[in-house]
Amino acid sequence: MNMKAPRGTQDLLPGVTEKWQYVEEKWKDLCNRYNYKEIRTPIFEHTELFQRGVGDTTDIVQKEMYTFKDRGDRNITLRPEGTASVVRAFVENKIFGLPNQPTKLFYSGPMFRYERPQQGRMRQFVQFGVEALSSKDPAIDAEVISLAMGIYQELGLRSLKLVINSLGDGESRTNHRNALIRHFEPHKQELCSDCQVRLEKNPLRVLDCKKDREHPAMETAPSILEYLNEDSRAYFEEVKQHLDQMGIAYVVDKNLVRGLDYYNHTAFEIMSEAEGFGAITTLSGGGRYNGLVEDLGGPETPGIGFALSVERLLMALEAEGVELPIEEQLDCYFVSIGDKANKEAVRLTYELRKAGVQVDKDYQGKKPKAQFKAADRLQAKYVLVLGEDELDNNKINLKDMETGEQEEIAIDQLVDHLQQLLKGGK
Structure with a gap:
């Protein structure tokens, strides 16, 4: 009989849980200052939600979801991320009809992905996230990014790097998609089997492949920034201007595409540059998803959000030697x-x-x-x-x-x- 915790999970014991409680209180306080309200969604959802909301071509849906049949023969999945559930709740409860808009929400809780366990990457992990819905103002993109950066900075982290990119609107993405197909088609047989499928369904995902990242064709792949139309370029410039006004430093990375299908326009990641942090430097990431609400049955509604791993946040604090002021008396x-x-x-x-x-x-x-x-x-x-x-x-x-x-x-x-x-x- 195996009486140990399942692989990829962990017990959080007294002495450690106090650190979790401290960072939880910090982000709740920051969200309160930004006027974001807490939402709590089920740990499991109908599988179709993530197939449609996250995307059939993503590694999450194809390889990593914990899916099972319940006693009613329904396909149920333990949530692998938070955005799809929040948007589902936004649509189902008709939050879009409330007078106070935009809707600004935050959530936290366990997520589940069947991945190879390693430091800072578990099969059950805790995610904190923020979603802002019903605004297409570039200023709210900058607000969401500033909130994400603020969580790390207020906890004492300094070795941070903010990377941003634009994925453009539908027209820009279509033009870029066609350019990617033309670029990678001659190398199709050299790519992994997953990327061969992605090239037909969602070629942008090829740029995010871990197996083929060293392929020479990746270096010369056309950048989305080359295909942004006038509106998309103006939107991205305004987001950058807001960040400049707030004094938030950033780096534009034309290869940043994020791992989920629903992103468009602004995409960003926050990374740790602390010595000894590890090979996987990403702490959190997010972006704009203007079509997701419609995909899940709601009205046309723009949105933007981010999510961070609490485990990786605590790793970053340890790497920088940040001691949390926890009262133990x-x-x-x-x-x-x-x-x-x-x-x-x-x-x-x-x-x-x-x-x-x-x-x-x-x-x-x-x-x-x-x-x-x-x-x-x-x-x-x-x-x-x-x-x-x-x-x-x-x-x-x-x-x-x-x-x-x-x-x-x-x-x-x-x-x-x-x-x-x-x-x-x-």
Whole structure:
């Protein structure tokens, strides 16, 4: 019997989960400042959603999805990414009809892809993402990019590189598509089997192939920037102007295409340039998807978003030596001596917790000396000592573990007194 966690998954234990909680609170705070609201969607969806929303020619749909039949013989897939689910919810719940537009949403949660597990790339991973729908203003593209950069910067990362590109509108992409077919057709038999199929269905995906990236034809492939029409070129220029006005540095990469079929116009990735981060440098990526809402049954609605891997974010923090300011101290620890004192400690612990005090006590029948050691390990600010004598006198001993000072206080004044101490008042 295999009782280990499945390959490509991990247990997040105390000591690590606090880091996750810290970064989660950071991005929620930043989203609040940008006026993005949280949305929560199901972990599994009908398979057709991702086939249509993500694209049949993507590696995700072709190779990586966890798909199964439920008891109703329906094809169900564990979500491999978040955008398709958010857009499905946007359409199904008619959010496009609400008066406050654009709709600005954020989400977080586990995603599932059957990939070869490696550092920073798991089969179950946690993704944080943002979607802004119902605006075709280039300024919101810049806003989304600035939010993505802000998450990393506010957590203390500095070795960052923002790469942007334009995939153009439908006309630009069609012209570029035809140019790519003409360029790669003479080399078709030299490409991997996947790219041979992609060349017919979605030649832009050939540029994103990991197997053929060193093929000489990749270096000379026509750039989408050469085929942008006037409107697409003007849109991209305006996005760059907004980034310049915000002082956000970027690099234009004509080969950046992203891995999903629904992107058009703005595409971007944020990378780590930290020494020792690893071969896969991408931290997050996103872009505009003006046709996705219609593809999923909604009205014509523009959209843009991004997603980041929390695992890779934490890797980047470690690579740059960023220590998160996580509070690990316990407010107070109860040391009780004797049966009667232990019973009273149970009651007082409950009362303190109701009053908002973080408190713990021994539940293993340890001797007083061992209880004090436990308080030290938990970095308790104060230790409350209650024995039979103190109980008879309706007193409790309170010790400040930083200064070593001790005082006796009345049991019925304990809650108020400790609250004042923790607020900094004596």
